[in-house]
Amino acid sequence: MNTIGITMGCPAGIGPEIILKFFADPTLSASLQPVVLGDAAVLERCAAELGIGCPPISDWQPGRPFTERTIPVLNLSQLPETEFSWGHPTMETGRAMAHYIETGVDLIQKNIIDGITTCPIAKTTLNSAGYDYPGHTEMLAHLTGTRDVVMMMAGTRLKVTLVTIHCALKTVPAMITSEAVNSLIDVTSNSLVRDFGIPAPKIAVAGLNPHAGEDALFGREERDIIRPAVEAAKRRTIDVSGPFPPDTVFYSAASGNYDAVVCMYHDQGLIPFKLLHFDDGVNVTLGLPIVRTSVDHGTAYDIAGKGVASHLSLAAAVNLADSICTNRKKFDSCPKQ
Structure with missing residues (x-):
């Protein structure tokens, strides 16, 4: 079973909502093992305010087993409610979303997780937090020392x-x-x-x-x-x-x-x-030494906190990341002529 890290994206966007809806989906495959790299308090606040009936949130630490029928979260930030509101990113949310990404890459490189699926970030907020990247892809390329990367949209x-x-x-x-x-x-x-x-x-x-x-x-x-x-x-x-x-x-x-x-x-x-x-498109970054898929949409600040965001692209992205991890392992283990 592959472990896929879901980076929460901008906490002020729809990332927390679609993550909760993803875990609440009764069609979620039992063969998946996703873990959220984000902020447990933000997820709990989102679940309470939007009335999302999802599994309970559990604390997860690298190397520990997963608790069944929960939302395992590696808690990487502690954003007070006073620091932001839905749809209004801040420098602190920018730093947090960058930290989620950095941690995801680090965990893959240490063979703790197998791949990542990224929820949306805001490029301007990323830059205001001191990260000089045009977006996710360029940041991942820098973190992995990759020069040439390609964006594939997959359905x-x-x-x-x-x-x-x-x-x-x-x-x-x-x-x-x-x-x-x-x-x-x-x-x-x-x-x-x-x-x-x-x-x-x-x-x-x-x-x-x-x-x-x-x-x-x-x-x-x-x-x-x-x-x-x-x-x-x-x-x-x-x-x-x-x-x-x-x-x-x-x-x-x-x-x-x-x-x-x-x-x-x-x-x-x-x-x-x-x-x-x-609704179900997936952004796949080709050329990286790690597996990375992403939702095919932005932070959608205009609907953040309103309970109307769809989690279907996230579900497709996590499933595809899992499939790519499996396919790569099979391909890499086969003798080459």
């Missing part, structure tokens, strides 16, 4: 990876290179094999321009940059095709013809993905 019907992520749309064409596309195809293929247990994955590559350039009529990126990368990947025996027109490739992938789509920019991949997986 049961569609998986997408992105050549460019958080940048202005006008800067995207200059950032798309054959090397970047090539590297992403490799990382995507390797993850589908090792993390998702797909022995011979099929990958589609989306074009940048309408109709994938229409033979360079609407742009030359497909002909000059993307197609050469695809052909190079094929020579490495990767089953990859494209570039395809973006307006049709996602339908084809969601219909089961491809295991993942390599996308050129953020919204190209995330619009179709969230159309299909708005």
Whole structure:
């Protein structure tokens, strides 16, 4: 059984609520062993104020057995009620959410837990607390000494990876290179094999321009940059095709013809993905030496403390982290030719 640490995210956001609802869900698999890395008092306050009928919270310490039918919590902060209110982060909540992440990585590196699932954080609050990272992914890359990381959005019907992520749309064409596309195809293929247990994955590559350039009529990126990368990947025996027109490739992938789509920019991949997986999508960070999945949404300060947040993305993320841990152990234990 894998132990998955759930970092609580920003205490003032919906992280505490969705964690409680996750543990209260009667469909929670008995084969899962999640542990919360967060603040027990915040969880108790959230349960009381929102009337969430969840299992009792129990104190957990590394190396100790888990108490059945409880919410095991490694208590990492003591935030007084006067320090914050729902929907209003502070410097103290920023420090706390960063500490949860740091502890999660440390516990994995010490082989105490197997992976982490992260609840949402607020980037501006993280920065105000003295942590100079754009977000979770960059912080995890720094903590693990990783240079190149990739964001995959994963669902049961569609998986997408992105050549460019958080940048202005006008800067995207200059950032798309054959090397970047090539590297992403490799990382995507390797993850589908090792993390998702797909022995011979099929990958589609989306074009940048309408109709994938229409033979360079609407742009030359497909002909000059993307197609050469695809052909190079094929020579490495990767089953990859494209570039395809973006307006049709996602339908084809969601219909089961491809295991993942390599996308050129953020919204190209995330619009179709969230159309299909708005409630149960999972953000997976590829390239890290640790297993990390995340909910596919933000802190949602506007609804924090109102009892309306859905825990489905968290449930999907924990289950996927557990599955990836198992798949990696199987893959890594098999003799390689």
